[in-house]
Amino acid sequence: MAKQHISFSLNGQQVDALVEPRELLVHTIRETLSLTGTHIGCETSHCGVCTVDLDGVSVKACTVLAMQANGSEVMTVEGLADADGLHAVQQAFIEEHGLQCGFCTPGMLVRAYRFLRDNPNPTDEEIRWGMSGNLCRCTGYQNIIKAVHSAAQKLQQA
């Protein structure tokens, strides 16, 4: 099938790519654009390890066609840190031991980032529901909840 040209902003930089119409965004990001922080765990929208931020909402990049990202703004885990260093959610995951094997972590962080923008001061229960699209097999979630709380506090102080 003829490849199509798409152009979008990835972590603040304009990128171009030639993609097959059926190509999934997660493959374009990982393989064509070589940002491998976004992972693949199920390809059926269940696990959330492929979570990216697309025009201000969390999406699972395994279930979005690359073509759908044309003209939009995408942020992956690689876009969280800036010149000042790690983002508060990244720092909090380290401080609270919110990761083990690290495979779910990029998706978790990108989701936590968006979740805290939508709900800057969440309760435990709200975190549990708000993050429930992201699975983790290692941590038992408890320290991730702690990390999201502590990031929320830091972000509010800032």
Add this chain to the structure above:
Amino acid sequence: MAARAEDINREDALQGIGCSRKRKEDPRFVQGKGNYVDDIKLPGMLFADLVRSPYPHARVKSINKEKALALPGVHAVLTAEDLKPLNLHWMPTLAGDVQAVLADEKVHMQYQEVAVVIADDRYIAADAVDLVEVEYEPLPVLVDAHKALDPDAPILREDLQDKDNVGQGPRRHPNHIFTWEVGDKEATTRAFDTAEVTVKEEMYYPRVHPSPLETCGCVASFDKVNEHLTVYITSQAPHVVRTVVTLISGIPESKVRIVSPDIGGGFGNKVGVYPGYVTAIVASIVLGRPVKWVEDRMEHLSTTAWARDYWMTGELAADKDGRVKGLRVNVLADHGAFNSHAQPTKWPAGFFSIVTSSYDIPAAQVKVDGVYTNKSPGGVAYRCSFRVTEAIYLIERMMDVLAQKLGIDKAEIRRRNFVKPEQFPYKTALDWELDSGDYHTALDKVLAAVDYQGLRKEQEEKRAKGELMGIGLVTFTEIVGAGPSKSCDILGVGMFDSAEIRVHPTGSVMARMGTITQGQGHQTTYAQIIASELGLSSDQIQIEEGDTDTAPYGLGTYGSRSTPVGGAATAVAARKIRAKAQKIAAHLLEVDENDVEWDIDRFKVKGVPGQEKTMKEIAWAAYNNVPEGMEMGLEAVDYYDPPNFTYPFGTYLCVVDIDKYTGQTHVRRFYALDDCGTRINPMIIDGQIHGGLNEGFAVAMGQELPYDAEGNLLGNTFMDYFIPTFVETPHWETDYTVTPSPHHPLGAKGVAESPHVGSIPCFTAAIVDAFAHLGVTHMDMPHSAYRVWQKLHELGLDKHS
């Protein structure tokens, strides 16, 4: 006082054993800079994808590759016929059996690998898989393990028909794999014949899958010019993989490099060697280009190693005070189509005989029969140490059954049967030597922490009102740290593990181990061990694992063996370095070796304040000023062969409330006390326990790989296979006691699996306890709302009164 404070500062600066050091692996993971197998991209790399059988049992009549090969971008389609000349169409399993790499004339399970397609990218490979035409002739299917040994059962493994032994002892039927029997039959029979009371219960431990979030995969790269093979692979045991690759390919180990990069969780699933790996390796050798194979989730759940599938019958003989006199267990083990469980060679049922657990049981007898069925192969240790989870489940269920029969409180019956602190080291009836334990203290601490009496009172009140509340209590002893090479090997290689430590001139350290982290944080904790042993700051200590070209040979990470075996090797290697450092220090201070003593990070001349050499100074001297006759340098290797296993233990308590009308179980409280001996990093231990409890919760409440009568696997996607989310997962409370292992150099026992082993029977116990006053003694997992509701309905409890 001042001196003491200074000592504490020096000690803190090391960030050694006992401190909750932040993990060194985290900065790269939180920035998306992990390096997992699927992240690896080599120049000219092709993609492999597998054609899989829709039938669980069938003859392969023909395979037509033409259409697939005609698709642009397809490089090759390989079948068993193509692998035959290389003798690679079958491979050895870790259990003495063989497994088809690509189906040789017959398929034995649904989703079995039939052909491999190699193409330019994963989309083309997937298209080509659909174009391979395979003609099958379906055969009668065997799904029910209980029918495997029937005289008229369909014969599955025709390749083994004339073998009366498939590596694990004599067998008596073409579908039989082994019978494993241990214990004193006579003494046990006597105990039952003379018992005041006996109980018996049948239980099924369902087939469950570890399902780490990263599936299995590899990138194989064969360099034709130098005849050198490199494989990046999702393996918990890279050195074992190298040995297997050499055995089946004939390429010498020195020309095979296996690398386990970052691994996205393993939990026992990534110990074995899978057909996908072998096909990628063969394809790379044939085509002379790197080949990547990464399975999808459905392939992962359908074909890679699962755990359990044990049909167990337990019996206890006791006196009327609840003191157990005898234990008898019979197990029918469903191993699927190939015997590819991963247990040490001599242990076809793993360490199932730890089944006497924390209890002083004078006589015991265990029999396990393994059989083939048309299901996927496996039987690995899902976050446990070789069938320990099944064993602990059985004994903990049986203790409750006995308690209910005698009307004795479930905590009290355990207390009456515990091995007492003064009995250690304690030889069990099934021949394990429990190294250390203090079960009474652990139990009392938990009962006090949760106000057990108060809970029982509340339960009574609730029962009076017709409400269902259950309290589950489990007091388990694990066996980990496999293991002494006299009793444990894999493919003939003893189950030691190794560490190699080099201290550089300025006091920084590079250390390599034979184990491999999959999230356990080895880069952090091994450095802490070395820091404490050598008095050098852990921030200056670099840990590397997983590359067989550089790391010393080791058996890998599973069965909680890293700390008990790899951690011990690390401590012993560090002590060898310290012994040399002592000689250098004495030489520098111009005193006798026996006149200096170790103090946190330096050697001091005894009784002469100020006369001392720090480890950093000694490291420098090791490269320019050593005693006469001593070789330069400061490094050591240790291959540690443990004298015994370690036996971590714990007491877990769970409180549930059950909705009478929906069967929904709410876990109100889960309290886990673990004793893993010396604690190296409490933060990491807690994290491991949370994770293990959550995986235990998953197994108890929902995980299952069921098959229908035709051998179709139901539930091989994340839509059907239960992985708890944030929402279902309970809140965990953790606690600990410390009873060091007397034989481990650091006193550490290993912890990551205890929470899985201990929590599963605890959830079941809590749910059954909610129904105990109605005469219910056991309910099989998974305890989904529907299944609990079935029990409510059967008892008529779901009716509005």
